[in-house]
Amino acid sequence: MAIRIEYDTLFEIRILHHYFLNSGGTHFEKMTDAKKAESMLRYDSREFFEITPTPDCRRLLTSAKCIFKHTSVGLIAGIRSVADELQPGKRTASVQFDDSDTFTFIVELRDQGFRNYTALPLNPESGKMFLFRNMENGNKLEFPALTVNPAEYKNGLTYYPGDMVADQATNPQKLFIAKVKTQQDTTHASDWTTEEKSDNYPVHYVTAADQVRVVREILNYTEKSAGEAARAEMSLNGGIPFPVNFTALPADPGNPRTLQFDYRKLPEGLCTLNIFKPDDTLSEKLEFYLLHRPAIPFGIILIRVKSDHTDYHLTDQNHFLRSPVFMLRFRNRATYWRYSGKNYNQQSVTAEPLPLTRYGIIQDVKVKNIDNEEVDDLPNPSAGMIKTDESRYYSEIHINY
Numbered sequence: 001m002a003i004r005i006e007y008d009t010l011f012e013i014r015i016l017h018h019y020f021l022n023s024g025g026t027h028f029e030k031m032t033d034a035k036k037a038e039s040m041l042r043y044d045s046r047e048f049f050e051i052t053p054t055p056d057c058r059r060l061l062t063s064a065k066c067i068f069k070h071t072s073v074g075l076i077a078g079i080r081s082v083a084d085e086l087q088p089g090k091r092t093a094s095v096q097f098d099d100s101d102t103f104t105f106i107v108e109l110r111d112q113g114f115r116n117y118t119a120l121p122l123n124p125e126s127g128k129m130f131l132f133r134n135m136e137n138g139n140k141l142e143f144p145a146l147t148v149n150p151a152e153y154k155n156g157l158t159y160y161p162g163d164m165v166a167d168q169a170t171n172p173q174k175l176f177i178a179k180v181k182t183q184q185d186t187t188h189a190s191d192w193t194t195e196e197k198s199d200n201y202p203v204h205y206v207t208a209a210d211q212v213r214v215v216r217e218i219l220n221y222t223e224k225s226a227g228e229a230a231r232a233e234m235s236l237n238g239g240i241p242f243p244v245n246f247t248a249l250p251a252d253p254g255n256p257r258t259l260q261f262d263y264r265k266l267p268e269g270l271c272t273l274n275i276f277k278p279d280d281t282l283s284e285k286l287e288f289y290l291l292h293r294p295a296i297p298f299g300i301i302l303i304r305v306k307s308d309h310t311d312y313h314l315t316d317q318n319h320f321l322r323s324p325v326f327m328l329r330f331r332n333r334a335t336y337w338r339y340s341g342k343n344y345n346q347q348s349v350t351a352e353p354l355p356l357t358r359y360g361i362i363q364d365v366k367v368k369n370i371d372n373e374e375v376d377d378l379p380n381p382s383a384g385m386i387k388t389d390e391s392r393y394y395s396e397i398h399i400n401y
Contacts (some may be wrong), residue, residue, distance in 0.1 A: 008081035010066060011103075011303055011314055011322040013146065015045040015074040019117040019332035019383070024360030029200050033041035042359070044072040046115040048111040051075050051301070054104045056269070061103070064095045070259045075301075077103065082203055083319060096313070102237050103267075104221070107132075107299040114298075117383035119207065119331040122393075130299030131212040131270070132290060134312035135238055140170055143311035144327040145204035145328065146301070150175060153186050161353070161393045162361050164207045165392055175203040177334070179353050181391045193334070193353075202214045205331040213288040214296050216262045221246075221286070222273070223256035226307060229247065232261070236290075237269045244273070250264040268292050270302060309320055332356055336392050341399035343369045349394070356383045 014312035020369040021028035028039060044288040050336050051070045053061060061068055067078040098158040107130070109237040115122050137187070149172055153165040159178040166172035175195045195201035221231055221263040229248075233241040261273070268290055289300065303326075305314045316322055334353035338346070348367040353364070365378040381395035388394065 006081055006083070006091075008321055009080040010077040010079040010093070010321065011323065012325045013074045013301065013303075013324060013328060015328045015330075017045065017048065017118070017330040017332070019084065019330070019356060020047075020358050022332060022355065022357045022360070023233055023355055024090065024362050024380075025355060026360065027201065031315065037358070040073070041142065045074055046070060046072060046110070048114050049235075050108045050110050051105050052108075054106060056267070057102075057104045060101060064093070064097065064101075074157075075105065077303075079321075079399065084320070092319050093315070093321060096319060096368060099304075100237070100239055100269065101305045103301075103303040105301040105303075106297050107301060109298045113383060116386050117144060117333050117357050117358075118162065119210065119333045121160065121162075122380040124227060124389070125211060126144070126206075127296075128211045129214055129289065129296050130206060130210050131300040131302070132299060132325065133207075133270070133304070134307045134324075135302065135304055136307070136309050137238065137259070137272070137287070139209075141312065142171070142204060143309075144325055146203050146326045147206050147210050149209075150203065150205070150207050151209045155185065158183050159387075161335075162331075164205060164235045164331065165204060171216070172203045173197045175201065177203075177331070179392075188209075202329055204327070205278075205329045210299075210358070211269070213286075214291050215271070215288045217293060218261070219261040219288070221259045221261065221273075221284070223259065225240075226254050226256050227281050228277055229257070229259055229275050230280075231276050233274045233276070237302070238308075240271075240350060241272075241274065242277065257350070263290050266290060274391045290366055331391070333383075333386070335366065335381075335386060335395040337367075337378075338387075338396050339367050339378060339399055341401070342401060343371075343375075343401070345370050353393070358383075367368045 013397040018028055020043050047173050053068055065080045069076050081091040082094055084090040103370040150164050150166040161178055163178045167174040176186040177193040184191040186192045197203050232244050232246055234244045235241045246261045249258045251257045257325055271288055271290050277283045307313055313322055319346050332355055332357045336353050337350045341347040363381050364376050366376040368372055369375050381397045387392050
């Protein structure tokens with residue numbers, strides 16, 4: 001009798017980048033099903049990302065008899081499974097996991113022009129990387145997104161072109177995208193573009209809120225007031241907290257001290273550090289990623305078997321596979337298009353920022369020439385170079401006629 005080995009999906013992550021999926025000014029989610037299918041046929045996330053399991057993740061995948069694959073639309077992990085004889089359609093993994101087991105993947109950029117066409121800061125923020133996870137840990141998640149809810153707009157903060165904020169921290173319904181460097185309220189249409197969830201636009205894209213601080217081996221923490229720190233605890237990848245020692249560097253009497261935490265002997269992972277006052281109340285909570293590898297990657301994906309949000313569990317309470325499909329979305333950048341050539345000058349710029357897409361074109365693009373006459377039906381730019389005057393982002397197009 002032949003032995004039949006069956007596999008099922010443990011989890012899947014779909015990575016959608018709208019520079020590749022949108023067509024000119026038409027958003028992917030506003031397309032017909034036929035056009036969506038056409039767009040997906042030419043889409044391949046491996047053009048811009050390389051995703052690999054960490055050594056610990058490889059060991060977990062091997063011990064659990066899992067198969068991992070980086071596909072054109074993201075990544076998928078499959079596992080040997082067994083059908084339940086009493087409940088048709090229900091399957092359990094052939095290996096039972098601990099709730100805290102975590103699959104960790106490194107995300108590296110293959111395309112060094114990625115930030116040109118992606119609505120993220122043009123230059124990486126020093127000492128930070130992106131972290132995508134199926135754990136809330138104090139942040140709000142909405143299934144199927146692995147990105148936290150975009151930050152709520154805060155009056156008085158400075159926002160830069162492409163920055164995305166929401167109308168509310170919980171259950172956001174509107175996404176606001178900054179056109180220019182601004183401190184203006186989101187009601188100013190000259191500074192903000194609005195997309196509403198009710199119009200079938202997604203509001204969960206990768207934003208600056210998904211970044212995490214990176215610590216190499218030593219963490220230095222300066223007290224807010226002298227003597228506030230009496231002890232500290234730390235948890236790794238959402239595990240059980242354990243006490244950690246620190247060294248207080250010399251300081252003048254009555255001045256805040258700098259506390260030094262040595263993490264050279266700890267494994268890589270997501271850390272939460274809690275610092276307690278002498279009365280044992282919480283003084284500070286810090287989250288960071290402990291990294292020992294030479295270079296900081298673009299990002300890391302953490303998928304835990306049991307989340308702190310039930311929608312994100314990989315298995316249910318009876319250990320049946322849930323096979324969740326998670327989502328990572330990247331919004332394409334919009335820039336002002338500036339035309340140059342013998343008949344154009346520095347004022348030959350579009351009135352509004354226009355989206356950059358690989359496929360499709362924006363038609364009837366209009367600017368003024370050197371004679372202040374309106375010229376239309378102009379070519380679209382490539383995403384090869386973005387320039388900035390610190391207020392706006394520009395794509396430049398040279399016209400030879």
